[in-house]
Amino acid sequence: xxxxxxxxxxxxxxxxxxxxxxxxxxxxxxxxxIEARIERxxxxxxxxxxxxxxxxxxxxxxxxxxxxxxxxxxGVTRAFSHQFVRHHIGISFEQQxxxxxxxxxxxxxxxxxxxxxxxxxxxAYNQAIEAAGKTYLELIEAxxxxxxxxxxxxxxxxxxxxxxxxxxxxxxxxxxxxCTRAQWEFRKVVAMMRxxxxxxxxxxxxYLQPKCGEFRLGYCDExxxxxxxxxxxxxxxxxxxxxxxxxxxKKGALDVLSDTDYQTIEADEPGVNEMREGxxxxxx
Ligand SMILES: Cc1cc2nc3c(=O)[nH]c(=O)nc-3n(C[C@H](O)[C@H](O)[C@H](O)COP(=O)(O)OP(=O)(O)OC[C@H]3O[C@@H](n4cnc5c(N)ncnc54)[C@H](O)[C@@H]3O)c2cc1C
Numbered sequence: 404x405x406x407x408x409x410x411x412x413x414x415x416x417x418x419x420x421x422x423x424x425x426x427x428x429x430x431x432x433x434x435x436x437i438e439a440r441i442e443r444x445x446x447x448x449x450x451x452x453x454x455x456x457x458x459x460x461x462x463x464x465x466x467x468x469x470x471x472x473x474x475x476x477x478g479v480t481r482a483f484s485h486q487f488v489r490h491h492i493g494i495s496f497e498q499q500x501x502x503x504x505x506x507x508x509x510x511x512x513x514x515x516x517x518x519x520x521x522x523x524x525x526x527a528y529n530q531a532i533e534a535a536g537k538t539y540l541e542l543i544e545a546x547x548x549x550x551x552x553x554x555x556x557x558x559x560x561x562x563x564x565x566x567x568x569x570x571x572x573x574x575x576x577x578x579x580x581x582c583t584r585a586q587w588e589f590r591k592v593v594a595m596m597r598x599x600x601x602x603x604x605x606x607x608x609x610y611l612q613p614k615c616g617e618f619r620l621g622y623c624d625e626x627x628x629x630x631x632x633x634x635x636x637x638x639x640x641x642x643x644x645x646x647x648x649x650x651x652x653k654k655g656a657l658d659v660l661s662d663t664d665y666q667t668i669e670a671d672e673p674g675v676n677e678m679r680e681g682x683x684x685x686x687x
Contacts, residue, residue, distance in 0.1 A: 404478035404512040404561045406588070408595035410603065412473040417570070417604055422451040424466035425458045452606055459610060459618070467571035468493055470607075474566045474596055480514045482558035483588045493572030499563040501553040509540025512561035514588075532559060573600075574610055574619075581613035583633045584625055615639040 414420050419441060426437050440446050458466070479487075488496055519528050535555045542552040568576070573596070579585060580593040593611075601608035615623045615635075622640045623630045630641040651657055
């Protein structure tokens with residue numbers, strides 16, 4: 404069975420929601436006043452986008468949890484689902500049950516990984532799947548409940564999900580599961596979730612990246628060998644580059660902070676946060 408991912412519902416207007424959530428933190432206006440300003444077109448979509456993008460570049464992440472997406476996911480394996488449900492913060496799952504759904508004729512949907520096809524082992528694989536189904540049916544016909552007969556079913560068995568996930572967690576899942584180190588099926592599902600979001604909200608999909616993405620860590624934190632073997636590894640520096648900087652620091656080889664630097668620190672001037680465009684109330 405082919406994998407299918409559909410975005411079935413979402414926060415009505417994610418950009419507006421994110422803008423309001425971030426803006427409330429940095430404004431003397433009340434949420435109602437902020438909403439009224441959006442309503443009266445005092446704030447354009449471009450301005451909202453610009454403000455949200457600037458906030459996304461900071462570590463201020465909690466407003467992202469206010470935006471949610473609902474997905475229907477089908478044709479994935481139990482091997483995938485076992486990994487998927489390990490994500491537990493900011494995500495809710497409903498999964499097809501193998502207790503209440505019985506494969507009454509002993510056949511069940513399953514996936515054949517490409518590696519098995521490439522190895523020329525598809526026939527042997529299919530035979531094992533079929534044999535498990537045959538014995539499963541024998542058990543069901545002998546009165547064994549589905550919850551016990553399912554013990555025979557392999558990881559290849561397909562399953563379906565209805566999932567609700569917030570944007571913050573979706574970013575985190577993309578960080579981990581778009582990484583080429585993640586299992587192919589998980590990468591495929593998350594790539595499909597990303598492309599569903601992209602159809603409606605391209606500006607939000609931009610941030611759904613593997614952790615080495617330019618909007619995420621910007622470097623690879625996997626092992627050096629994995630980095631070397633990664634098809635997109637060369638696009639990003641490996642963390643060891645950062646360690647080299649650390650080593651330099653330990654050897655005392657870094658540029659020394661000078662008296663002038665300390666004078667700058669002491670100066671009665673606005674700090675970096677206050678100078679950042681868009682953060683100050685007046686910029687609203
Ligand atoms: C490449 C890869 C290989 C893996 N291999 C294995 C394996 O061999 N065996 C195995 O068992 N698992 C494995 N996992 C699963 C992994 O250990 C995590 O369970 C899974 O990725 C879920 O991620 P998360 O903990 O970030 O959970 P999420 O629910 O996605 O958490 C989101 C964030 O919330 C925070 N958070 C989550 N839980 C807590 C908590 N209890 N307390 C405080 N803060 C919390 C963390 O900041 C976390 O990053 C693997 C994952 C990957 C990506």
